[in-house]
Structure formats: structure tokens, C-alpha cells
Amino acid sequence: MSLTGKIVFWSALCAVLMGTFYEAATSSLLAWRQPVYIVAGFAGIAAMVFLLCQPLLIKGYVPDLPNAQARKIHRWFGGGLVVAIVLHVAGLWVTSPPDVVDALLFRSPTPFSVWGVLAMWAVFAAACVAVLRRRIGPRLWRVLHMILVTIVVGGSVVHAMRIEGSMGMTSKVILCGLVLGALIKTLVDFRGWRVMPRRRP
Amino acid sequence: MPENLFNRRSFLTIGGASVATVGSGLLVPARAKGLDPTPTMRGGANNYRPGAPVVSRIGGGGFWMTGTVRRAGDGAPLGGQRIQIWAHTTEGHERDKRSHGATLTDASGEFRLEMPQIVPAFGQAHGHLAYDSGDFETVFLRPVMRSSKDTSLRVHFVLKPA
Incomplete structure (x- = not known):
């Protein structure tokens, strides 16, 4: 990525994160x-921020971050997402x-x-699938994870917007637009739909 | 005598007629004429505290909860009925005792209670109202404000004798 690209990426990401937390932190409510209750609300916002970071990491869009490193952070952020949701629900x-x-x-x-609860269960399921990926097998686990995170993002965006x-x-x-955009890009690029191996002619 | 009681044509005729009957409301059971009772709303009873005292105002006021109480069927206004009200306001959470109060309807079945401004909680600016005095069936309402900037909310009860 060019230097300009890197500057644009990091400044856009910082602007979105800072703008999101600034607007929430200055809310009259x-x-x-x-x-x-406030902690519960911010945990929900943090969960939405994780939803933006996850596809950026796994698709290798973060500049200067080797894939192995990005995958590791994706796993940590996945854990962070689960913790954020537990905090959100517990606080409420x-x-x-x-x-x-x-x-x-x-x-x-x-x-x-209902959309939030649906997204919550889908996050937990996506995390379980990720933990058990070696037992599930590489093809099936990728498809399952992709389907589950699609439910997570769809449910979360509707939940937050209403x-x-x-x-x-x-x-x-x-933030919701970017999360949705990142999901759509990931879905369009996804090549793992074929669960069964291709039969040889 | 035909072998089959149902052929394609009779099936379609009977099926179509059934759909039309149900769709047109002909199968709705005969209703007591007039006003239907207000059903309890989902979540209406959340954070209810029985026996809220009758007060002239909840907290500092600034927001008006108003409405009517009528009898199911003939729609006669019901005076002297106790309506309990609570909400998340600028002065406290729904669960707080100070957020709860009650008022009585006047002879024309109208009630008005001033309370602090309702603010959005759990995603919506909403109030809670209850009729729970025993002469009529208990009703819990959870009306949502059209805008969280509104400074009043009007709510109607139609009660069914217990």
C-alpha cells in the first residue's frame, strides 16, 4: 500500500472510532x-467497532500487518467481541x-x-465454530463462520439503527454503513461456498 | 353418483369460498356491541411497583401524562379510577420508587398527572401505566412516544368489569 493509502486508512479509521465514541460520550442521555447502564451502552458500541475491525483484519486490509499477525488479532478481537456482548447484556x-x-x-x-438477541447467539455460535474449527474441517468451518457473521452483522445493524x-x-x-460495507465486500470475495470437495471428472 | 366427492373444480370452489369467508371476517364470533377492552401491552408490567401513592405531581414535573378511562361495551366514562404511572425520566429510573405515582380520574373519566420529562430508556422513550384496583380487569400499558422531545403523552383505557 502506498504511503497515501496508509495515511488515508489510518486517519479514516481513527476518525470513525473517535467520532463514534465522542458523540456517545457527549450524549445528553x-x-x-x-x-x-452507561457501561452497557459503551460495551455495545465497542462490539460494533469490533465488527468493523474483524473483516479488515482477516481480509488483510490493515497496512503493514502480516497475515499471520492479522489472524492472531482477529482471534483476540473475536474474544473481545464476545466479552463486549456479555458486558452489554449483563449491564442491561x-x-x-x-x-x-x-x-x-x-x-x-x-x-x-429480537435482532440484538439473534446477533448475540450468532456471535456465540461463530466463536464456538472458530474454537472448534480443527474438528469441523476447513471447508465447513469457513462456510459456517461466514453465514454466522452475516447474521451477526445484519442483526446488529438493524438492532442499532432502530x-x-x-x-x-x-x-x-x-459506523453501521462501514460495517455493512465490509461484510458485503467479504461476502462478494468469499470463495469457500463449496463445502464438499469438487468431484474429479 | 360421482366416484370422487372432490374433483379439482369443487376443491377450488370450496377452497376459494372458505378463503373469502375467513378473509371477509364472516367467521369472527359475534362481539359484544361497542367498545372493546384495551388489552395489556407486552412489557407493560415491567418494573411495576404495586400500590404507588396518589400524588399531585411526580417529582418536579414538566411532562404531562393524560388520558381517559372508559367502560368496555357502552364506553361510559369511569370516574374515581386509580391509574398508576411510572417511567424512566430525568429524575430517576423506572425501578426507583420516586419515579412512581398514581392519580384518580375525574367524573368525565379524564386523568392528568404531571411528572418529570420522560427520556429514552432501553431504546425507546416510553411510559408505563397500570389499572390494578380490582373492580375491572387489570391492564398494563406501555405507550411509546412519537418523539422523545414530546412533553406530553395521551393514553386511553377501556376496562372490562372483573
Whole structure:
């Protein structure tokens, strides 16, 4: 990558991250929220940021980062994503247990929680598949992981967009757009759909 | 006598007629004429605290929760009914005791209670209201504000005698 390319990549990424957290940190809603609720909100934002980083890492778009290194960070960020989601749900649970119980049982009145819970289970499943990839086999595990992360991204974007809460609207649209764009690019480039080996003629 | 009671034509005729009957609402059971009771909303009872005291205002006020209470069927206004109200506001969380209060309807079935500004919580700016006094069936409502900037919310109860 050219020097200009590198500068554009890092400054764009920094601008998105800083803008996202700045808009959330200056939200007027924070004044009326308990610390544990605020932590839950920021954990959700961190999860969305991980969703942007994951395809960039695994597709080798991060400048000057060798693939082996990028894969290692992808695995760490995957763990970070799971932790962020657990914090998000746990913090909301402490804030209002009946609302979280409703969401987890898919009987919540809010139309976005079902998408969030769907994305949560898909993240956990994608992480399990990744941990067990050697047993599952390389072809099947790649397809499974790809399908699951597609559900994760789709569910998370709908979840975030329909909520009035932790994220500012401008940064939410930008971050969700980038996450969706990165997913689409990864899907278009994905060559691993054929699960069974090709039969020789 | 035909061998088959159902051929393709009769099947399509009966099938089409059934769909039309159900679709046109002819199969809906006869309803008590007039106003249907308000059903409890999903999540309406979340963070409910039974027995909230009747107050002249919740906290510092600035936001108006208003509405009507009527009887199912004839729609007669119900006076003296106790409506309990709670929400996440600028002064406290839904679970906090200070966020809860109750008011009584006047003779025309209207209620009005001033409370602090409702702010979005769990993704939506919403309030909670309950009728739980026993003379009529219990109803829990969870209305969502059209905009979180709104400074009032109007809610209607139609109660069914218990």
C-alpha cells in the first residue's frame, strides 16, 4: 500500500472510532443513566467497532500487518467481541431485569431487541465454530463462520439503527454503513461456498 | 353418483369460498356491541411497583401524562379510577420508587398527572401505566412516544368489569 493509502486508512479509521465514541460520550442521555447502564451502552458500541475491525483484519486490509499477525488479532478481537456482548447484556440486566428477560425470551415489545438477541447467539455460535474449527474441517468451518457473521452483522445493524439511545445518529449511520460495507465486500470475495470437495471428472 | 366427492373444480370452489369467508371476517364470533377492552401491552408490567401513592405531581414535573378511562361495551366514562404511572425520566429510573405515582380520574373519566420529562430508556422513550384496583380487569400499558422531545403523552383505557 502506498504511503497515501496508509495515511488515508489510518486517519479514516481513527476518525470513525473517535467520532463514534465522542458523540456517545457527549450524549445528553448520559446525565440520566446509572454508571452500569452507561457501561452497557459503551460495551455495545465497542462490539460494533469490533465488527468493523474483524473483516479488515482477516481480509488483510490493515497496512503493514502480516497475515499471520492479522489472524492472531482477529482471534483476540473475536474474544473481545464476545466479552463486549456479555458486558452489554449483563449491564442491561442489572439496569432493568424484566426488560432483558423479555428480550432474551423473544417477547419484548421493542422491535430491535429480537435482532440484538439473534446477533448475540450468532456471535456465540461463530466463536464456538472458530474454537472448534480443527474438528469441523476447513471447508465447513469457513462456510459456517461466514453465514454466522452475516447474521451477526445484519442483526446488529438493524438492532442499532432502530434504537434511540447510546449512539449518536451521525456516527451510528457511518459506523453501521462501514460495517455493512465490509461484510458485503467479504461476502462478494468469499470463495469457500463449496463445502464438499469438487468431484474429479 | 360421482366416484370422487372432490374433483379439482369443487376443491377450488370450496377452497376459494372458505378463503373469502375467513378473509371477509364472516367467521369472527359475534362481539359484544361497542367498545372493546384495551388489552395489556407486552412489557407493560415491567418494573411495576404495586400500590404507588396518589400524588399531585411526580417529582418536579414538566411532562404531562393524560388520558381517559372508559367502560368496555357502552364506553361510559369511569370516574374515581386509580391509574398508576411510572417511567424512566430525568429524575430517576423506572425501578426507583420516586419515579412512581398514581392519580384518580375525574367524573368525565379524564386523568392528568404531571411528572418529570420522560427520556429514552432501553431504546425507546416510553411510559408505563397500570389499572390494578380490582373492580375491572387489570391492564398494563406501555405507550411509546412519537418523539422523545414530546412533553406530553395521551393514553386511553377501556376496562372490562372483573
